[in-house]
Amino acid sequence: MSSPTVTLIVRPRGKPIKNLPESVTVSSDASTSQIFEKIADASKFSIHRLRVTKGSDGSPISNASDVKVHDTGLRNKSAVDVKDLGPQISWRTVFIVEYLGPLLIHPLIYLARPIIYGTSEPASQLQKLTLLMCVIHFAKREYETLFVHRFSSATMPARNIIKNSGHYWLFSGLNLAYWTYGPNSPAARPSNPLLTYLGVALFAIGEVCNFSTHLTLKNLRKPGTTQRGIPQGLGFSLVTCPNYMFEAMAWVGVALVNRSIATVIFIILAVGQMGMWAWKKEKRYRKEFGDKYKRKRYAILPGIW
Incomplete structure (x- = not known):
């Protein structure tokens, strides 16, 4: 049985990011690195240039392959804030x-x-x-x-x-x-x-x-x-x-x-x-x-x- 998908609402934090998607959809069992990859693919930014935090409390989301989306507390329709860290x-x-x-x-x-x-x-x-x-x-x-x-x-x-x-x-x-x-x-x-x-x-x-x-x-x-x-x-x-x-x-x-x-x-x-x-x-x-x-x-x- 496939894992349920989670659609996350993406919001810019700080200066606007061109081509930033309004939302991304990932599997709840996927690694949090996929959140970064989907946002980076859409915005044409390097994943290392992005800081992604939970919209609920501002805590950072790890860009790691060993952390699952459901472990972060993110659920369907949760918001994430994305900040452009500038050239890296x-x-x-x-x-x-x-x-x-x-x-x-x-x-x-x-x-x-x-x-x-x-x-x-x-x-x-x-x-x-x-x-x-x-x-x-x-x-x-x-x-x-x-x-x-x-x-x-x-x-x-x-x-x-x-x-x-x-x-x-x-x-x-x-x-x-x-x-x-x-x-x-x-x-x-x-x-x-x-x-x-x-x-x-x-x-x-x-x-x-x-x-x-x-x-x-x-x-x-x-x-x-x-x-x-x-x-x-x-x-x-x-x-x-x-x-x-x-x-x-x-x-x-x-x-x-x-x-x-x-x-x-x-x-x-x-x-x-x-x-x-x-x-x-x-x-x-x-x-x-x-x-x-x-x-x-x-x-x-x-x-x-």
């Missing part, structure tokens, strides 16, 4: 652009030292080491973006790419590179070898452990799904987001090598932002998994935050 860009593309900036900026400023600083003096060993560390870090981030990360959301508003990229291009790119490779930089002068060795060790440990946690997070989500499991493993018993903790550790290693205030400023800004993301994730884990999830007291830095 994939999260993967955003990440690639974000990390590409400093990945290119550091070598360019290093090679352009005679032009930028008006000096013919060769770069110091610590400046060369800082360049290598920064290139390794952002090359690793690009690799993870392409081959490791699985994104829960397919796209974001295209206009946000400027804001998102600014943090990396300006603070870990231009600002950090400019104050590192100049002849008056602390990295241009000799340092205590023990400080340098400690910096390299922290950087190496932080990068390797950060990569390990990204693999753990990747394996929590099956390809093509948005479902997550509870993360366990290296660092997850200490803080909500050990990937952020290890990234901070790696950047502290860079700071110990180049001894630049610009690196310290970047670390403060980065840890502040990552800390907010980590607390949001902690709240999401508690809500999503309930008593199955062991609540964390610290989100990013054990004993501190």
Whole structure:
């Protein structure tokens, strides 16, 4: 026996959407993704550009293949509101652009030292080491973006790419590179070898452990799904987001090598932002998994935050 069909009344929310259908009909046992597909087909919009909410209470309707229409509480003649989110860009593309900036900026400023600083003096060993560390870090981030990360959301508003990229291009790119490779930089002068060795060790440990946690997070989500499991493993018993903790550790290693205030400023800004993301994730884990999830007291830095 076939499942009953449900006709949903479609209403625009916000600015008008050209060709938006007045209604769509789906099976009550169909996945909610079919609602998006039917509206997208009629309006000629990407499904990722549409936000669909229940007309009764404004709660969002998931664009997922594992959620059934009848599970949402939608019934025949129920209303759904559709909002145009504007032009979209994939999260993967955003990440690639974000990390590409400093990945290119550091070598360019290093090679352009005679032009930028008006000096013919060769770069110091610590400046060369800082360049290598920064290139390794952002090359690793690009690799993870392409081959490791699985994104829960397919796209974001295209206009946000400027804001998102600014943090990396300006603070870990231009600002950090400019104050590192100049002849008056602390990295241009000799340092205590023990400080340098400690910096390299922290950087190496932080990068390797950060990569390990990204693999753990990747394996929590099956390809093509948005479902997550509870993360366990290296660092997850200490803080909500050990990937952020290890990234901070790696950047502290860079700071110990180049001894630049610009690196310290970047670390403060980065840890502040990552800390907010980590607390949001902690709240999401508690809500999503309930008593199955062991609540964390610290989100990013054990004993501190």
